[in-house]
Amino acid sequence: MSQSSVSKALVSSISSLAASLFNISADPSLPSIIDQWWCPICSIETEDGHLCEMCQQVILQSAEDLPNDDQSKLNVSCYEYTPNYEIKNVEGGASDQRKHGLKNDEKPGLKTLMSLTVRDRRHKHESGAEIIFQRIIKQCRQKKQPFVDKHFPPSTRSLGAGSFEHCTQWLRISDVAPLSSDDLKLSWTIFSSPKPSDIQQGALGNCWLIAALALISEQSNLLEHILLTKTVNNEGVYLVRICHNGLWKTIIIDDCFPCTRHKSLVFTQAKRRQLYAPLIEKACAKLFGSYGALKGGNMREGLQLLTGAPCDYIDINQSNATFDSNAVWFQLLSACEAKLLIGTSSGGNGVSSAEYARVHIHKDHAFSVLAAHGFDNASARFVLVRDPHSHSNYREAAVTESFLKRLRVINHASHSTGAFWISWDRFLRYFSSIAISTYNRDDFDIREQYKFTRSSTEYVMTYYFHLSRQSSITISVIHHRHDRKTRSSHAQSFVLCDADELVSKGIVGKRKSVLISKQGEHIYWTGSLRAGNYVLIPFSTSFWKNSKPNRDFTVVIQSSVQLELNMEKKKATFLADCLISAALKDAKMKQTKDAIVYTTSGKLGLKMLVVENQSDQYNLIFDVDVQLAKNVHHSRHSSLPYNTHDCIPPRHRQIIFITEWTDKHGESACLNYSYSSSHDKRTSDSRPPIDIFQHDFHSPRRS
Numbered sequence: 001m002s003q004s005s006v007s008k009a010l011v012s013s014i015s016s017l018a019a020s021l022f023n024i025s026a027d028p029s030l031p032s033i034i035d036q037w038w039c040p041i042c043s044i045e046t047e048d049g050h051l052c053e054m055c056q057q058v059i060l061q062s063a064e065d066l067p068n069d070d071q072s073k074l075n076v077s078c079y080e081y082t083p084n085y086e087i088k089n090v091e092g093g094a095s096d097q098r099k100h101g102l103k104n105d106e107k108p109g110l111k112t113l114m115s116l117t118v119r120d121r122r123h124k125h126e127s128g129a130e131i132i133f134q135r136i137i138k139q140c141r142q143k144k145q146p147f148v149d150k151h152f153p154p155s156t157r158s159l160g161a162g163s164f165e166h167c168t169q170w171l172r173i174s175d176v177a178p179l180s181s182d183d184l185k186l187s188w189t190i191f192s193s194p195k196p197s198d199i200q201q202g203a204l205g206n207c208w209l210i211a212a213l214a215l216i217s218e219q220s221n222l223l224e225h226i227l228l229t230k231t232v233n234n235e236g237v238y239l240v241r242i243c244h245n246g247l248w249k250t251i252i253i254d255d256c257f258p259c260t261r262h263k264s265l266v267f268t269q270a271k272r273r274q275l276y277a278p279l280i281e282k283a284c285a286k287l288f289g290s291y292g293a294l295k296g297g298n299m300r301e302g303l304q305l306l307t308g309a310p311c312d313y314i315d316i317n318q319s320n321a322t323f324d325s326n327a328v329w330f331q332l333l334s335a336c337e338a339k340l341l342i343g344t345s346s347g348g349n350g351v352s353s354a355e356y357a358r359v360h361i362h363k364d365h366a367f368s369v370l371a372a373h374g375f376d377n378a379s380a381r382f383v384l385v386r387d388p389h390s391h392s393n394y395r396e397a398a399v400t401e402s403f404l405k406r407l408r409v410i411n412h413a414s415h416s417t418g419a420f421w422i423s424w425d426r427f428l429r430y431f432s433s434i435a436i437s438t439y440n441r442d443d444f445d446i447r448e449q450y451k452f453t454r455s456s457t458e459y460v461m462t463y464y465f466h467l468s469r470q471s472s473i474t475i476s477v478i479h480h481r482h483d484r485k486t487r488s489s490h491a492q493s494f495v496l497c498d499a500d501e502l503v504s505k506g507i508v509g510k511r512k513s514v515l516i517s518k519q520g521e522h523i524y525w526t527g528s529l530r531a532g533n534y535v536l537i538p539f540s541t542s543f544w545k546n547s548k549p550n551r552d553f554t555v556v557i558q559s560s561v562q563l564e565l566n567m568e569k570k571k572a573t574f575l576a577d578c579l580i581s582a583a584l585k586d587a588k589m590k591q592t593k594d595a596i597v598y599t600t601s602g603k604l605g606l607k608m609l610v611v612e613n614q615s616d617q618y619n620l621i622f623d624v625d626v627q628l629a630k631n632v633h634h635s636r637h638s639s640l641p642y643n644t645h646d647c648i649p650p651r652h653r654q655i656i657f658i659t660e661w662t663d664k665h666g667e668s669a670c671l672n673y674s675y676s677s678s679h680d681k682r683t684s685d686s687r688p689p690i691d692i693f694q695h696d697f698h699s700p701r702r703s
Contacts, residue, residue, distance in 0.1 A: 074229070451553070463537070
């Protein structure tokens with residue numbers, strides 16, 4: 001079938017499906033859903049209209065981005081609701097461009113969005129979820145049968161790989177045995193006065209998620225954002241929001257759970273007959289394919305899934321020469337006073353397994369941090385830690401009964417709930433890292449998906465925003481991954497510059513230039529920006545000159561004030577201008593006669609070499625000889641050798657190359673090179689060639 005035929009079939013299918021949706025009876029007082037998609041293949045609702053993360057079906061995707069064996073997936077349909085908070089003013093003849101529909105190689109267009117509060121984003125998701133929820137309820141009542149999710153069925157397939165010999169049957173939650181005699185007196189609820197002691201890990205190694213859930217239970221408003229279904233229903237239909245790849249996704253699940261022969265839940269328990277923990281665990285299991293897929297992880301991932309906000313990571317390995325225990329203590333104390341969500345991990349610090357067993361602390365395990373408190377002197381500092389297994393036998397001589405009496409005023413959690421106070425010195429011995437969530441319920445945010453470019457001549461998506469006053473701001477770029485066990489092996493980056501003089505003088509980054517680069521799927525920057533105009537450009541040269549299929553990323557901008565975001569496609573040379581601005585501020589500089597060489601810091605996930613020709617008359621001939629390159633991507637070469645030759649005109653600057661670090665099976669990356677330069681009236685062609693007529697990223701830029 002031709003691409004045009006496929007497009008017509010898609011339009012017809014979507015129109016028919018959308019028409020059937022709007023025939024559903026719904027409460028007219030509910031606001032319309034905004035920018036929300038529901039995949040009818042696997043019952044997952046998502047902000048991402050291109051690709052359903054659960055069933056891997058491609059929706060409205062261009063054929064050129066699909067491998068040959070995926071062409072048959074183009075017949076998938078979905079629901080689209082027109083966003084009412086989006087202002088479109090698309091240029092270049094693309095006025096009918098739908099959301100998420102811009103292709104990377106199209107002419108520049110413009111799209112304007114307004115940020116939403118966390119509360120408003122949840123309300124709009126609830127509105128659309130109510131439509132889907134009522135439709136399923138109606139079908140169940142017509143058939144006089146409870147809902148069974150055929151895409152995550154009560155079978156061994158949903159259990160996944162692993163040994164779950166305790167699971168002998170799947171039961172509806174109404175048939176599950178109570179945990180105690182007291183529970184017999186209670187009715188089932190989604191949650192009722194939740195607290196960390198409600199969370200008890202089951203027969204699944206997912207402490208990273210359970211510890212995060214325990215923290216979430218401290219703030220019931222967070223549970224309201226996650227659980228869109230607020231009451232127990234006889235049909236067994238529940239909608240749960242999870243933030244995956246930076247996008248909030250509404251997952252539809254039933255209330256069938258793996259149980260033992262004694263009718264007890266195999267995995268996370270439902271203490272006090274509250275469903276929220278088993279429901280959230282099951283939603284994550286469906287998102288990633290099975291319960292077994294949830295084994296292993298870290299607290300950062302759990303907190304990001306449940307809050308949608310990035311986490312500060314603190315390495316508390318005392319063998320690090322730069323480690324400052326006082327600075328870390330005050331950072332932890334400040335986070336506790338601000339009531340932020342905090343997690344910690346044990347192990348990875350050289351302490352033997354025998355010692356961990358002797359002090360009754362699980363090694364290589366995720367824990368919640370509930371409080372931190374210091375008394376009159378620095379030696380009397382204590383941290384309240386909670387084990388997701390819901391029981392602790394940890395004891396310590398330094399935590400005397402006198403101290404405990406005063407500490408219980410701070411937080412009265414007991415050992416029976418898995419919580420225990422530990423002195424600061426002992427905490428530093430047995431725990432190796434701290435994760436602090438940046439979640440703030442009062443923040444505004446914008447979440448937009450796009451794709452990294454495939455070449456140095458392709459248009460790049462730029463994100464312009466205006467701040468009416470000074471604001472705290474967090475910018476995240478999340479590369480999409482479909483298998484949570486697979487980590488990104490390439491670097492990704494973004495550059496943030498002020499754009500106050502861009503229109504009037506064509507200057508970008510005169511006041512503010514920030515370059516963030518890191519190997520991994522999630523990078524972010526947080527800070528304070530004063531009132532003004534800014535431009536943000538995510539990029540990854542790792543996708544240039546190779547055929548990596550997954551180029552999707554999400555940009556998330558969170559701010560303390562509402563902002564307007566304009567998305568506009570620009571020539572690749574504009575990205576070069578922004579990066580040069582950042583390099584001139586922060587890179588190492590080496591001055592030679594009529595030339596300056598800038599190299600970026602080794603702390604970044606990339607190495608950028610920028611050269612400036614200060615001569616008014618002569619061209620600068622610049623040659624780079626690479627002696628050693630290991631586990632790096634080169635922006636101008638697809639394979640070794642990475643040598644370059646360039647002729648830079650008078651009063652011009654040029655990015656000679658960018659190399660990004662990769663990580664192959666734990667191997668380190670390295671790059672050793674030398675360069676030579678000279679001035680000459682003659683010109684010469686660049687090697688490899690630079691297509692300046694296509695506005696190649698490496699083109700010389702006027703100083």
